[in-house]
Amino acid sequence: MMKAINRYTNKLTLLSGMLIAVGFILMVMQQQVGWSNGFLIAATVIGVAPVAMKAWQAVRLRTFSIELLVTFAVVGALFIREYVESSIVTFLFLFGAYLENRTLQKTRSSLKQLIDMAPQEALLLHEDGSRKLIGVEDVKVGDQIVVLPGGKIPVDGVIVKGRASINEAAVTGESVPVYKSDGDRVFSGTILDTGYIELIAERVGDDTTFAKIIELIEEAQDSQSKTERFLDRFSSYYTPAVTLLAILVYILKSDLHLAITFLVIACPGALVIGAPVSNVAGIGNGAKNGVLIKGGEVMERLAKVDTLVFDKTGTLTKGKPEVTDVHTFGAKTAIEVLAYVAKAETVSEHHLGQTIVKTAVNRGVDLSSYQLTDSEAIKGHGIVATVNKHHIVAGNRKLMDARQIDIDAHAGQYAISRELLGNTAVFVAMNGVLEAIISIADQIRDDAHEALAMMRANGVKRIIMHTGDNRHTAKAVANQLGIDEFYAELLPSDKVAYVNKLKEEGAIVAMAGDGVNDAPAIAAANIGIAMGEGGTDISMETADVVLMADKFSQYAHAYVLSKKAIRNMRQNIAIALAVVVILLVGVLGGHVHLASGMFIHEGSVLVVILNAMRLISFKASKSRRGTSHNR
Amino acid sequence: MKKAVMQLEALTCPSCIKKIEGALSKMSGVDDVKCLFNASKAKVDFDDSKVTADQLKETVEKLGYEVLTIKTN
Numbered sequence: 001m002m003k004a005i006n007r008y009t010n011k012l013t014l015l016s017g018m019l020i021a022v023g024f025i026l027m028v029m030q031q032q033v034g035w036s037n038g039f040l041i042a043a044t045v046i047g048v049a050p051v052a053m054k055a056w057q058a059v060r061l062r063t064f065s066i067e068l069l070v071t072f073a074v075v076g077a078l079f080i081r082e083y084v085e086s087s088i089v090t091f092l093f094l095f096g097a098y099l100e101n102r103t104l105q106k107t108r109s110s111l112k113q114l115i116d117m118a119p120q121e122a123l124l125l126h127e128d129g130s131r132k133l134i135g136v137e138d139v140k141v142g143d144q145i146v147v148l149p150g151g152k153i154p155v156d157g158v159i160v161k162g163r164a165s166i167n168e169a170a171v172t173g174e175s176v177p178v179y180k181s182d183g184d185r186v187f188s189g190t191i192l193d194t195g196y197i198e199l200i201a202e203r204v205g206d207d208t209t210f211a212k213i214i215e216l217i218e219e220a221q222d223s224q225s226k227t228e229r230f231l232d233r234f235s236s237y238y239t240p241a242v243t244l245l246a247i248l249v250y251i252l253k254s255d256l257h258l259a260i261t262f263l264v265i266a267c268p269g270a271l272v273i274g275a276p277v278s279n280v281a282g283i284g285n286g287a288k289n290g291v292l293i294k295g296g297e298v299m300e301r302l303a304k305v306d307t308l309v310f311d312k313t314g315t316l317t318k319g320k321p322e323v324t325d326v327h328t329f330g331a332k333t334a335i336e337v338l339a340y341v342a343k344a345e346t347v348s349e350h351h352l353g354q355t356i357v358k359t360a361v362n363r364g365v366d367l368s369s370y371q372l373t374d375s376e377a378i379k380g381h382g383i384v385a386t387v388n389k390h391h392i393v394a395g396n397r398k399l400m401d402a403r404q405i406d407i408d409a410h411a412g413q414y415a416i417s418r419e420l421l422g423n424t425a426v427f428v429a430m431n432g433v434l435e436a437i438i439s440i441a442d443q444i445r446d447d448a449h450e451a452l453a454m455m456r457a458n459g460v461k462r463i464i465m466h467t468g469d470n471r472h473t474a475k476a477v478a479n480q481l482g483i484d485e486f487y488a489e490l491l492p493s494d495k496v497a498y499v500n501k502l503k504e505e506g507a508i509v510a511m512a513g514d515g516v517n518d519a520p521a522i523a524a525a526n527i528g529i530a531m532g533e534g535g536t537d538i539s540m541e542t543a544d545v546v547l548m549a550d551k552f553s554q555y556a557h558a559y560v561l562s563k564k565a566i567r568n569m570r571q572n573i574a575i576a577l578a579v580v581v582i583l584l585v586g587v588l589g590g591h592v593h594l595a596s597g598m599f600i601h602e603g604s605v606l607v608v609i610l611n612a613m614r615l616i617s618f619k620a621s622k623s624r625r626g627t628s629h630n631r
Numbered sequence: 632m633k634k635a636v637m638q639l640e641a642l643t644c645p646s647c648i649k650k651i652e653g654a655l656s657k658m659s660g661v662d663d664v665k666c667l668f669n670a671s672k673a674k675v676d677f678d679d680s681k682v683t684a685d686q687l688k689e690t691v692e693k694l695g696y697e698v699l700t701i702k703t704n
Contacts, residue, residue: 053695054694054695057693057694057695058650058654058694058695060693061653061654061657061690061693061694062657063649063650063653063654063694064649064650064653065646065650066644066646097643097644100643100644101641101643104641104643105641108641108669111669111670218667218669218670218672219667221667221669221670222667222668222669222670232645267646269644272644272645272646273644273645276645276668276669280669
């Protein structure tokens with residue numbers, strides 16, 4: 001019986017609404033007052049049934065509920081023969097709940113879309129080569145799994161065979177496919193676009209990055225900010241106070257009508273739901289765009305940030321040195337020079353050497369066709385080797401000087417110009433003559449410049465860079481990005497001290513780093529931002545905000561979003577407080593009665609939900625140019 | 632000590648949270664209850680020698696909320 005009433009609440013609402021309509025028509029026709037009242041009473045009884053049932057269930061477990069207040073109010077209204085009011089109050093209460101449910105689902109839709117990306121099944125590969133389709137919950141660590149084109153990767157793992165382009169939007173919010181092959185890590189929930197892979201399961205079930213992201217967002221959406229806690233406390237006093245007022249009014253003035261009107265307005269619905277609903281829409285928007293914002297409190301602090309501190313390597317820059325230019329002076333082409341040096345550097349463990357080798361291979365050089373006869377790495381200088389009977393010297397100026405290789409004015413000028421741009425210049429001589437200069441740089445992230453500009457336009461006052469790197473490179477990066485201050489050659493403990501100093505000066509500091517060696521500074525800042533690259537555990541745990549695709553545009557988006565969300569929350573609170581005042585004054589002044597009180601109450605709840613829904617489709621980059629928010 | 636995660640029907644009013652949290656935390660053997668409004672989930676830490684996951688589910692259903700799934704570990 002109870003379950004049936006529960007299930008058919010919507011139908012009961014509709015029926016109640018139709019009965020009210022019939023009752024009204026009869027009333028307008030001024031025919032049988034008895035018939036009209038009969039319909040309205042029926043509408044009230046049908047409508048109040050599901051409400052009263054919930055109230056009773058709560059009472060049985062000695063728990064207070066809003067439904068109890070409404071039930072009392074409706075019964076009271078029937079008692080004083082206010083059938084129009086009683087039927088409309090119940091109908092509005094039910095219909096309001098229905099609309100709230102529908103609109104709330106919209107505010108929660110971002111997370112639901114994510115959850116729907118969860119994989120359901122996996123193709124298990126047996127040792128004999130046969131395949132079996134199993135449920136994703138049955139996959140164990142160490143299982144070998146096959147993923148076919150269009151298929152979802154069921155668990156976190158490492159590719160052991162095959163290659164594929166993979167859409168990682170579920171984890172990073174970035175829908176441009178990523179190319180992955182042997183030895184690369186893949187994540188549950190991401191989709192294999194084209195190709196074929198076999199992988200070994202490393203993390204399954206609730207341990208996958210995807211599952212952790214979902215859990216983190218769920219927790220974040222429900223973690224309360226200070227404002228919310230305050231409002232909660234307010235309403236936890238407000239409701240009993242108004243209820244008490246209703247009882248007092250009844251006892252002292254024996255005015256039942258006024259008493260039950262108070263009961264109807266005792267729950268400040270918009271006030272209770274206004275802040276959380278902005279929160280959930282804002283955090284959901286972030287999640288969809290690859291930014292995890294850990295709760296309403298973080299949102300409030302992020303919106304107040306006025307000083308940005310960045311780690312250089314791996315944060316402002318990609319953290320992966322690349323060959324930016326091969327400038328030749330002799331007859332050899334750039335690719336030839338690169339091939340000879342790369343062959344020589346195959347024995348080198350220096351990261352610049354390894355960068356050259358990687359670049360040569362990526363540009364299609366077959367190193368096995370070259371012959372390396374002898375090689376010697378000279379620490380802090382470079383390398384000397386013989387490749388295909390050519391004598392190769394590759395390294396810095398000091399090495400060239402030591403080997404009496406002449407660097408003419410033109411080449412010297414060129415090298416300095418490259419260094420001023422933040423490159424490391426590697427001089428290459430073949431058979432005693434300078435042949436080329438290879439420039440290697442840790443490149444600045446593509447979107448860093450635009451993102452910093454956007455954050456400045458939205459309220460950031462100071463941008464500061466920290467690095468353990470040398471002053472020269474630091475300056476080049478700082479100049480290119482228009483950073484206000486930079487501090488080079490720092491130790492991790494220096495970074496923490498500096499963040500603390502900024503805080504003492506009254507700045508609200510957001511510190512962004514790669515999450516591992518910057519963890520102490522990230523923890524010390526008002527807001528810690530971690531570049532998550534697929535969401536490493538450490539960054540997800542220590543930081544307040546995680547950028548899942550390591551994109552600066554995500555950082556800027558999060559910052560502008562937080563401001564927008566906080567503004568939205570304030571609007572909602574203002575609306576809700578205004579409604580509380582209007583209702584109280586209105587009821588006391590006799591302007592607001594049962595039905596109109598319920599109408600204003602339910603209406604205000606819908607207004608705050610609809611207001612919060614605007615956050616779902618918010619796009620930071622578009623809003624700056626003042627265009628529409630439609631996606 | 633075990634942990635149960637119940638997926639409930641979509642919750643629509645924050646006061647539902649208080650109701651469910653209140654009712655569950657009054658049960659003996661229940662150590663901690665956390666209700667997530669937006670995710671419509673109830674997370675319960677409980678002593679499985681004193682109370683079963685089914686009893687937790689029953690309590691929530693008695694309040695009039697549907698329990699879609701329940702996971703314990």
